[in-house]
Amino acid sequence: MQAMLEAALLSSAESSLNLLLKHNTPALRQVKSLAGKSIHITLTAPHYSFFVLMHEQGIDLLHHSETPADLTLTGSAADLLIMAQSEQSQGKLFGQGIDLEGDLNLAQALKVLLRDFSIDWEAGLAELLGDTLAHPVAEVFAAQSRYLKQSASSFALNTKEFFQEESRILPPPAEVEGFTCEVESLRDDVARLEARIQRLLARAT
């Protein structure tokens, strides 16, 4: 039963991703240039792993692969989603959150692919409605999408500012960083002191 559920999950995800790629020619071209490469994605929370196999027509998702992957990404589902959605994923992809192992050129290409990825609503709609109708409908979609993105971004900024600067419930990043540095420095001092005490004790006995 679990195998069937996993197969259903991967099958739906694969179909959806390939449909998105079909309507995004630059992204599909990038995937084609990576044909034959495979990425092992290991989720730590929830605990699950799968392989992404790039090929000329899109991608295949496999739960199991006999071939060692060219690149392994390990992280929580939340971190990977942030990486996939973030326009400036430098910190997340190569820093905290996600561990990388393997072909770094492939990781870089994946980062570019995710950064440039956008859904061409107009091409998808044109298949259903025809070019004449698809254009104005897609414009409405795009405007709505921009508005929602802007609203979400300004809401996030305002919320952050309120909690960090106005109500002072949460500390701003610079304060956290300073505090972390102090804690690290204290930890080092304690370690040194401990070593010194051990040395003195050894000398006394």
Add this chain to the structure above:
Amino acid sequence: MSESNKDNTTHFGFSEVPVDEKVKRVADVFHSVAGKYDLMNDLMSGGVHRLWKRITIERSGARPGHKILDIAGGTGDLTKKFSRIVGRDGKVILADINDSMLKVGRDKLIDSGTAGNVEYIQANAECLPFADNTFDIITIAFGLRNVTDKDAALKSMHRVLKPGGKLMVLEFSKTNNPVLSKLYDVYSFNILPQMGKLIANDAESYRYLAESIRMHPDQETLKEMMEMAGLVNCHYENMTGGVVALHTGIKP
């Protein structure tokens, strides 16, 4: 174990027919359904056949460079995925006894951009036209029940497998769940032929498909047949309550 008896007849669905005639009748069924085989499979199984095939691919252990034979490959679902996994250094051979199915499969694969490492061969599973020890993996999905002499087919597959190679038989089987069994009977003998009539305008072919499933050996019998053919480590995995079983065996 052989399906044919001493009167030289064999079953065609629930009917007994001369051995030579079964081949022709099965061919007629698949000539008739070839054009709408994919659509009907999706409708008949609610798309679940794609999951059964996906699990078969996951269990195959295929990797780049492998040489794979997809017998009764029909419309090429397994071949398409295998072709991507084995890559340029590997090869997948799609074999089917029925030229209509082979043509539909070949067109579908070429249209989907699957080319370069795939070959198409019209071949009878009972006497495969390949040298001994040729393939790393052989799959036969929903095809063995249509083969007249299953023992000969299994022996032939065993012969062309490389030592250490894997045979995978994905086929309808027997469910032990009485509720599921009853539902399955009602579906197979009442709804399925009607769907065949409505969509493919061919109720009889789909009635044969349902009957042939009932006449196919159950899980344990097929496992014994694979062992008799010389395969080892034979085992099976039931899917969807035993409606379908994936049998696997290794050539020693």
